[in-house]
Amino acid sequence: MPSPTYQRIADDLRRSIVDGVLPPGAKVPSRHELARQYDVSDRVAVEAVRLLVAEGFVEARSGSGSYVRQRPERQRLTRSWYTSRRGGSPFRADMAAAGIPGTWESSTERVPMTPAIAARLGVEPGDPAIRTIYTFLGDGKPVMLSVSWEPAALTSGTAIMLPEEGPHAGKGVVERMAVIGQRITHAEETVAARPALAAEAERLGVRPGATVLTIARTYQTAERPVETADIVIPVERYALVYEVPVE
Numbered sequence: 001m002p003s004p005t006y007q008r009i010a011d012d013l014r015r016s017i018v019d020g021v022l023p024p025g026a027k028v029p030s031r032h033e034l035a036r037q038y039d040v041s042d043r044v045a046v047e048a049v050r051l052l053v054a055e056g057f058v059e060a061r062s063g064s065g066s067y068v069r070q071r072p073e074r075q076r077l078t079r080s081w082y083t084s085r086r087g088g089s090p091f092r093a094d095m096a097a098a099g100i101p102g103t104w105e106s107s108t109e110r111v112p113m114t115p116a117i118a119a120r121l122g123v124e125p126g127d128p129a130i131r132t133i134y135t136f137l138g139d140g141k142p143v144m145l146s147v148s149w150e151p152a153a154l155t156s157g158t159a160i161m162l163p164e165e166g167p168h169a170g171k172g173v174v175e176r177m178a179v180i181g182q183r184i185t186h187a188e189e190t191v192a193a194r195p196a197l198a199a200e201a202e203r204l205g206v207r208p209g210a211t212v213l214t215i216a217r218t219y220q221t222a223e224r225p226v227e228t229a230d231i232v233i234p235v236e237r238y239a240l241v242y243e244v245p246v247e
Helices: 005-018 031-038 042-055 090-097 115-121 173-179 198-204
Strands: 058-061 065-068 075-079 102-112 128-138 141-151 186-195 211-220 225-234 238-242
Touching: 005 031, 005 042, 031 042, 042 058, 042 065, 075 090, 090 102, 115 141, 115 211, 115 225, 141 198, 173 211, 173 225, 198 225, 211 238, 225 238
Parallel strands: 075 238
Antiparallel strands: 058 065, 102 128, 128 141, 141 225, 186 211, 211 225
């Protein structure tokens, strides 16, 4: 089924913006100009521009028209979970490599597994888990969100039961799990995109409905999954870079 005409107009304008034909600050053709160019009504042209405004590509200025929005320069986020970094957080090390102080806020509680999380960890729905909710900050500004789940049966009563408390607080999952004899051999990440939920947009300081990348990450030993997390990253601020070793 062909796309509605307003979507095809928006696609053309979006491509011009992405390719730099319409740079930041450039005025978008008026609804009358678009209507003449595409032989459509003014209403259809207005819908095309409204779509780009909703997506964050364009901003409307009262009495002046619509302009290409100045979008923040994207920073690189390196996904290097497979590397070995002892003595601290991989996130903090990645931020330090970019010259940015990395910190985070977190809260931890014991909760029952949801069916989706239980499936990823190979346990039964309702089994107890240690859930930690993170807001990661670069130079005090939100970089990404994460919700981490670890089976309580695996960590309860150990020195790593609470990820942000005790002698191993703030260390990466690989290093923490090694303390209790769990040698992580590999990790799996599933990357997708969707609109930000209202609570996520507020915590990240982005527009409601702004596009975010989601990463469903699971750490595994040779025997079992030991931790899984849902990570949320605003795409207009950050680009994921995967470092893949080649032998």
